[in-house]
Amino acid sequence: MSAHVEVQQLQVVAETDTGGTITIVDDVSFAIDKGQVLALIGESGSGKTTIALSLMGYARGGCRLESGSIRIGATEVMDLSREQLGQLRGRRVSYVAQSAAASFNPSRTIMDQVTEVAAIHHLMPRQQAQKKAVELFRALALPEPDSIGSRYPHQVSGGQLQRLMAAMALISDPELVIFDEPTTALDVTTQIDVLRAFKKVVQERNITAVYVSHDLAVVAQMADQVVVLNKGAIREQGATAQVLDAPRDEYTRTLMAAARQPQRHGPELDSAVPPLLEVRNLLAGYGKIDRQGQPAVPILSDINVSLQRGATLGVIGESGSGKSTLARVIAGLLGPAAGQVLFDGEVLPPTLKGRSREQFRRIQIVFQNADTALNPAHTIARILGRPLTFYHGYRGAKKQQRIAELLELVQLPANLAGRPCSELSGGQKQRINLARALAAEPDLILCDEVTSALDTVVGAAILDLLTELRSKLNLSLVFISHDISTVRSMCDEILVLYSGQKVEYGRREHFVKPPFHPYTDLLIASVPELQQGWLERVAQRPALPEIGRSVKSLELCHFLERCPVRIDGRCNRLPPPRVQMQRGNEVLCHHGEQELRELEIPPLKCVAGGAG
């Protein structure tokens, strides 16, 4: 039997501004049998999304499908007219996009949008479509499947929206479903639920699918076949097990190495020295501060943290947990509502106004997105030169020489200096971003998700660079991330934030084996492993214990709503105590150390700390 979907020698070209063409996908061939999932994996610019879209006969603006063959069932997609493509899309081939939030129309109900495909193609009567949608909602483990359709997109969570989008794609029983990075924008704890729902529905309905991703660990859970792409060409293809266990291609091995975070140890620290940075009883948020001293939108509460000179503090939490707010408070961009920040033994003025130039110089902040953190109107020399002049008074030849030194420090060629930053790649921009902070010769750098917007390989190189600079220049880092494996690989101490509460704080070593705070446990258990079958091994989480109404207090455990080991009458009535574990880390929980150890919150498993 021949394969259900077959792509042969596909070539896609893009037109340049000067009228020439560049080949962005070259000589790509693969085949998918019915009921199989094929993963397209690669970094940004590898052409994976372009190939996925070409399966629907679609090329993005400025691109066109040049040659080759795309066969789905008995249909040759390349030969179809516009009208015939319209018949194909949504009905026989459907698409699940990365950002469900941007793909739903906010002003129509979910049910209307999920059943829209059926209505456009006149597949079935409205009643039947709605019944089918409810079945799909149930299959995708969505809460309240009978009524969720009457809600609007903003009334459901991001992970639910992503599953609803899958329901939309599946309503027409398509022959091929394209998943385009469907979990990349989600928090890990949400990602695992979405993956589980996808996997279940793909298996139950024997769906043929293409799964586009940059994350090898996710692909390992979802795919039967893997195609590794780089710069528009296939580097390696084969069964998932073969590619993961015995990669034949050099590039695949590089990807694997970057995905397995090595241990990046800093220098040994002398614990007798007073800490460089100390945060005391910090309370921060946005908006007006009321009479009780609470800001209108409280973000961080009761944060105590200290950092040794030369050490790295990892701050981890999901989006909205207050990680970036902490960095902003330390940098002085946001004044705290209460509490203090001490730097080198001195209390820092709460906002920018009171700080001296020397205090500014010693604390530098590096933002996540180098695209928006570098002024597009300035050249690199100007971006790097400003802090040199501003803090150190360098001018002329001295300044030029220092700029060249800085570029060398971040491993970029010195001839970049005259170029505008818009001409650089993402990784290069992030290096400039870092070099600008280094230009001040700071003691402390606040790194806010510096690798989150980068590809795995590029991100790993930035992390290596940071580790090297840190030893070389005796820098202290506050490293903010949502990825626990990165934090564990980089940092000496780890602070886990959940919705502004410091739920756990301790040395890196203590984040390998339990007891953990229940949230830390969930976080660690949700990180996909680079092994097939991991998703199945991680047991389904049990239903949350029933609890009564909570008292109204900000001081209750914020994790209460999602905690698998909450206790009625305690967790919903009293603020949790801060428990000091024997080995030294602090946990904010009603459960004691012994209890947390014994609770064995499923899925309990030792986390192999990567290759290191």
Add this chain to the structure above:
Amino acid sequence: MPFNLTRPPSATGLIGLALVLFWLFVALFGSLLAPHPVGEIVAYDVFEPTGGAYLLGTDYLGRDVLSRILHGARFTIGLALVAALLAGLTGTALGLFAAVSPRWLDETLSRFMDALISIPSKIFALVMIAAFDSSALLLLLIIGIAYTPGCYRIARSLAVNLNAMEFVLVARARGEGRLYLAWVEVLPNMIHPMLADFGLRFVYVVLLLSSLSFLGLGVQPPDADLGSLVRENISGLAEGAPAVLMPALAIATITIGVNLLIDSLRGKIRHAAGEV
């Protein structure tokens, strides 16, 4: 400046540049080149067609249209350009200032501008002209004041957005002052949209000037700007007289030229679309 002058300009940009240069030349030297004085009645026939003794025909009084246009371009272009520049510069400067200022100052300035924008520009112009008598300087000031609030609003909203960008946050965390933030970090990124706005506003100014001239309150006869040429010859429209078409064509080429030129300066500002 953020313009990349080494990049070869686009074809439409060149057309725009050529049109703008042509009209600047006409504005500067038109009155010297005109074959007849501006108010001279040269023919007994009104609304003569093109060609013949008078290249662009004659107007409703039998005056030479070519000469009238050559004389009139000076008012339209000069006055509109300076007035639009005045409004653009004041608006941008104030908008930028408001965006980096403390809240109360921003609020005060913005509400004042709101009050100003609520006055209809034509009524404002009529009242001012009634009070002070029409003159080129007064027209300039009126238009400058009337169009500043619009410019201010656009400049302020651009600057407020830019001010929240991370590169500005980095500069603030570096300890930079307000002036540096406004001038070095924010302004270079709003020049292109402000130029586009200037092009649009220039067109509005031409229209306001023309309507004032039509009411007899703008440029005073025998001088006439392009707008008043259109208005005074409006009766020739039915017979397709060049006297009404030519000044209209002149206005069209000026405004299109300005906008083409500005659009091409914008260059490839589009963000390179990465893989989604």
